[in-house]
Amino acid sequence: MTxxxxxxxxxxxxxxxxxxxxxxxxxxxxxxxxxxxxxxRGLEIGTAAPTFEEQQQIKHHFIGILDVTDYxxxxxxxxxxxxxxxxxxxxxxxxxxxxxxxxxxIDAVCKGIDDIPTVDESIRQELxxxxxxxxxxxxxxxxxILDPEYYAExxxxxxxxxxxxxxxxxxxxxxxxxxxTKKVKERPFNILKIGLNRPREELYERINLRVxxxxxxxxxxxxxxxxxYKHLNSLxxxxxxxxxxxxxxxxxxxxxxxxxxxDSRNYARRQLSWFNRYDDIHxxxxxxxxxxxEFIDTSLYQFDIYL
RNA sequence: GGUGCCAUAGCUCAGUUGGUAGAGCAACGGACUGAAAAUCCGUGUGUCCCUAGUUCGAUUCUUGGUGGCACCA
Numbered sequence: 211m212t213x214x215x216x217x218x219x220x221x222x223x224x225x226x227x228x229x230x231x232x233x234x235x236x237x238x239x240x241x242x243x244x245x246x247x248x249x250x251r252g253l254e255i256g257t258a259a260p261t262f263e264e265q266q267q268i269k270h271h272f273i274g275i276l277d278v279t280d281y282x283x284x285x286x287x288x289x290x291x292x293x294x295x296x297x298x299x300x301x302x303x304x305x306x307x308x309x310x311x312x313x314x315x316i317d318a319v320c321k322g323i324d325d326i327p328t329v330d331e332s333i334r335q336e337l338x339x340x341x342x343x344x345x346x347x348x349x350x351x352x353x354x355i356l357d358p359e360y361y362a363e364x365x366x367x368x369x370x371x372x373x374x375x376x377x378x379x380x381x382x383x384x385x386x387x388x389x390x391t392k393k394v395k396e397r398p399f400n401i402l403k404i405g406l407n408r409p410r411e412e413l414y415e416r417i418n419l420r421v422x423x424x425x426x427x428x429x430x431x432x433x434x435x436x437x438x439y440k441h442l443n444s445l446x447x448x449x450x451x452x453x454x455x456x457x458x459x460x461x462x463x464x465x466x467x468x469x470x471x472x473d474s475r476n477y478a479r480r481q482l483s484w485f486n487r488y489d490d491i492h493x494x495x496x497x498x499x500x501x502x503x504e505f506i507d508t509s510l511y512q513f514d515i516y517l
Numbered sequence: 518g519g520u521g522c523c524a525u526a527g528c529u530c531a532g533u534u535g536g537u538a539g540a541g542c543a544a545c546g547g548a549c550u551g552a553a554a555a556u557c558c559g560u561g562u563g564u565c566c567c568u569a570g571u572u573c574g575a576u577u578c579u580u581g582g583u584g585g586c587a588c589c590a
Contacts, residue, residue, distance in 0.1 A: 314550070479546090
């Protein structure tokens with residue numbers, strides 16, 4: 211029997227979680243979360259992470275494994291997931307299940323990610339200060355000298371990309387572009403991508419309702435606990451950053467809640483824009499559960515025959 | 518009931534000395550390799566309230582409606 215990783219993806223709020231539970235039972239396998247913000251402990255309400263009770267029913271990996279002050283990235287996720295599949299999940303079941311919407315993380319698992327040095331915190335800080343003092347233009351000019359190839363293709367207005375390219379050049383003494391082979395790595399298992407989507411109006415309606423639900427569950431209190439950490443990347447997250455504006459007195463409460471809805475909708479749109487690049491995703495409406503299961507069963511069966 | 522003001526994009530509003538219109542926000546599309554729920558780029562999507570006039574031509578001027586707001590009764 212060949213091993214297969216089923217990838218369940220879709221925009222935020224589409225209904226991945228509900229379906230993932232049924233699918234995990236069906237496949238007799240735990241759920242690997244690939245929602246990068248669900249990795250952080252304490253952000254359960256705002257990231258719609260599965261509750262403790264739900265995790266009692268179905269084993270979940272990667273939920274709440276990090277402290278908000280911890281550093282993590284997609285490459286580490288690739289390593290962690292591959293090792294988990296090899297040493298644990300595929301030992302117990304032929305099929306793994308990864309569920310989420312963080313596309314860079316999913317891509318890292320499915321296609322691999324280039325071997326680039328991990329960023330040194332002091333260099334990043336230094337460059338951030340330079341960005342503040344000297345402006346983006348200065349960093350751009352230096353990148354142009356150190357890595358003309360990347361400079362030619364990078365989005366010159368995106369300071370994060372400029373900064374990252376430059377910090378890799380400075381750290382390694384080699385051009386950032388020399389690390390970017392963009393080679394797709396072979397995986398020792400099949401990958402079956404299932405995409406969930408709904409008509410836009412329906413999706414937005416669900417997102418709006420879910421935000422109201424989060425507020426009822428105590429999102430404001432949850433966010434207040436992390437107010438002292440608002441400068442951290444992990445808290446630069448939809449559902450928290452807007453409430454921090456409210457705590458700071460910059461926004462009215464109702465306005466902040468509406469902004470959470472808006473930012474969630476925009477996030478969903480950006481996710482969909484990423485998905486559109488792929489032609490290996492099999493799309494379904496989340497309500498068609500039987501159809502989805504049937505499709506997965508058939509696909510798994512075919513993998514076994516042809517390999 | 519009377520008088521005045523207003524009606525233009527999803528919203529708030531500009532504007533056209535008469536030649537079918539443009540800002541902000543929203544919305545929509547896109548990019549994406551160790552910060553990614555991040556970050557960045559692009560795009561006006563319109564019975565200019567309705568009707569009848571004047572005019573070569575009306576969203577703009579005039580008549581009559583309709584709706585809203587304010588004041589007076």
